[in-house]
Structure formats: C-alpha cells, structure tokens
Amino acid sequence: MICLGIESTAHTFGVGIADEKGNILSDEKDTYKSKEGWGIIPIESAEHHREVADSLIQKALAAASLEMKDIDLISFSQGPGLAPCLYAGLNKTMELSRNFSIPYIGVNHCVAHIEIGKIYAEQKDPVVVFTSGANTQIISFNNGRYRIFGETMDVGLGNALDKFGRSAGIGFPAGPKIEELGRSGKWIELPYVVKGMDLSFSGIVTEASKRLEKGCRLEDVCFSIQESMFSMVTEVTERAIAHLGKEEVMLTGGVAANRFLQEKLRIMSEERKARFSACPMKLAGDNGAMIAWTGILAHKSGYKSEKGKILPRWRADDMEISWMK
Ligand code: ATP
Numbered sequence: 001m002i003c004l005g006i007e008s009t010a011h012t013f014g015v016g017i018a019d020e021k022g023n024i025l026s027d028e029k030d031t032y033k034s035k036e037g038w039g040i041i042p043i044e045s046a047e048h049h050r051e052v053a054d055s056l057i058q059k060a061l062a063a064a065s066l067e068m069k070d071i072d073l074i075s076f077s078q079g080p081g082l083a084p085c086l087y088a089g090l091n092k093t094m095e096l097s098r099n100f101s102i103p104y105i106g107v108n109h110c111v112a113h114i115e116i117g118k119i120y121a122e123q124k125d126p127v128v129v130f131t132s133g134a135n136t137q138i139i140s141f142n143n144g145r146y147r148i149f150g151e152t153m154d155v156g157l158g159n160a161l162d163k164f165g166r167s168a169g170i171g172f173p174a175g176p177k178i179e180e181l182g183r184s185g186k187w188i189e190l191p192y193v194v195k196g197m198d199l200s201f202s203g204i205v206t207e208a209s210k211r212l213e214k215g216c217r218l219e220d221v222c223f224s225i226q227e228s229m230f231s232m233v234t235e236v237t238e239r240a241i242a243h244l245g246k247e248e249v250m251l252t253g254g255v256a257a258n259r260f261l262q263e264k265l266r267i268m269s270e271e272r273k274a275r276f277s278a279c280p281m282k283l284a285g286d287n288g289a290m291i292a293w294t295g296i297l298a299h300k301s302g303y304k305s306e307k308g309k310i311l312p313r314w315r316a317d318d319m320e321i322s323w324m325k
Contacts, residue, residue: 007082075295185223
C-alpha cells in the first residue's frame, strides 16, 4: 500500500509519500512566512497552502517516481490546527480523492509526530516529549490511547520562544536564534512554573522581556529562558517515566532541534536508565511523510475517520489507536 499524506495544520504545507513498511518515498514541503516575518496570519497561511499544493504534490510524486494512479490512499492532517489551514488540506484531499477515486482518511497531527518518530528515532513505547510551535505535551501510550500526562496550560514552548523573540527583535522563528545567543549567556533568575504535571510559559516570556528592557544582556536572557523552560519540561518528563515505568524517552516537534533541550533530556534519561533519542530533524517538524505513514497504520487497522470535516481542537488522546495492542 502506498499513501500520499498532506500536512497543513499551521505554517507548513507538506506532501509525503510512504509505503506500508514505513519507508518514506518522498517528502516535500513549503513554509509560509508572513510579509513582516512576524508569526502566522491564518488566512494568509491557508492562501499559501492553496497556492503551493498542486506543485508540491507533483514534486512529491516525481521524487518518488510515481503517478497518482499508483497511490492507494490519501491521508490528511485533520487536526489540531488553525481552521483555515486545515481546510486547505481537507479540500485538496477531497479534490484528489474525487478526481482519482482514491479513498482518504483523516489522522491526528500529534499522533503522526509520535508514529514517525517511533520509526526514525527507533523507539517502541516511549514517553514522548512533543514540543513544537503550538504544542507542548508529555505523552505516552496506555490502554488504547496516547495519553497526555502533562502539557502546557498556555502557549506551546516554540510559540513562547517566538513571542520572546518578537519582543527582543530577533525575528521569526526565534527558537534557533535564542539557542545560538544563549550559548554565550549566563544565568539570571527567571520564574519556573510547573503545576502538578502541567507547565506554563507565558509568565516567563513576560518576565524575560522585562529583564531585557531593564538592561540585561540578550545572551543572558536567552540562556536563562531556555534553562528555565527546558528544566520544567525535563522535570515533568522524569516524573512521567517514574510513574509509568517506561524505558524510553523520545523528543519530537520543531523544538526538538534544540541541542540544549536534547542534552537535558538525555542526561535525565541516562540517570533513570531510560534510552533517549530525538526524532531526526528532517522529520521532527511538520511534514507530510508522518501523515502518510500514520494514514497507513490507521487504515490497515480499520480506523474510520470523520468525513469532510476538520477537527481544530482534536487532542492526541481523542484518537483511538487501533493499530497498537
Ligand atoms: P505545530 O506542529 O504545533 O502545528 P508548528 O508548525 O509551529 O506547530 P514546528 O514546525 O514543529 O511547529 O516547529 C516550529 C517551532 O520550533 C517554532 O516555534 C520555532 O521557534 C521552534 N524551533 C525551531 N528550531 C528551534 C531551536 N533550535 N530551538 C528552539 N526552538 C526551535
């Protein structure tokens, strides 16, 4: 079975093709950037997705040396995400499905991050640290679902860093720049907000921006904002491993690129005798291949998605994981 997957939840439009062994036959993407370089304007991002969709589909097919007639299934990111962007993916999926008489299936974006990570970070049953622009969740499989054991109570870690980046005038996305600047920074006191298993980043961003206004070095604030936020994520992950007795920790999502975060999780995992690995960067951010692969898993296990619908607030733990025992 060969599946073409379409990702369109936020600023990336991705088209990936996967086979039923999890081989990625192609993976193409294009990312919307707002004119001023300041974050996502949903309507503009959706317009971008509509503009690039056909050429990316052609590019993905060509890279895999396939034609539409070779595709057995189309899968798309049904949620969570920005409604206008999700509609761009759904509409293109339904158009292809109709024109080429290929069945389609909707899959959960967060679950797709986990499934592609499990193959390419070589993990079986990890505690997953999924941290991207909009999401930050500590997730693990338990009793038929990917259960969310801890999560942000406000913004995702990536968006928090981007928000700080905006106030510091370092552009968007700010994560990589903050990582670079933080390398030559020193610790200054910033809030640390873990409540039970949940996290809160907004207050830290506000405080970090105030520190900057009061004259603290940008490098020191960049070091400290990461130190504080990443330690919080590591604390919750450690508690999840301890409670669940799991032996693997997997990092994925766009923020997985951060070496500092990787190192913190690696050290903690080693101390707990758990095996840490990060999803390879090519597949850690939003991509179509993860949607294609999860589409195959879901379809083969008999999962039926809701037709003609987007699910902007669909949580990972709302999707039945029918392919895992
Ligand atoms: P979602 O997957 O939740 O829809 P998204 O599409 O915004 O959100 P991704 O493409 O997975 O997310 O990741 C983008 C985020 O990752 C941005 O917020 C960016 O700042 C952050 N990021 C990228 N590289 C780094 C880095 N080296 N350090 C920290 N953050 C980073």
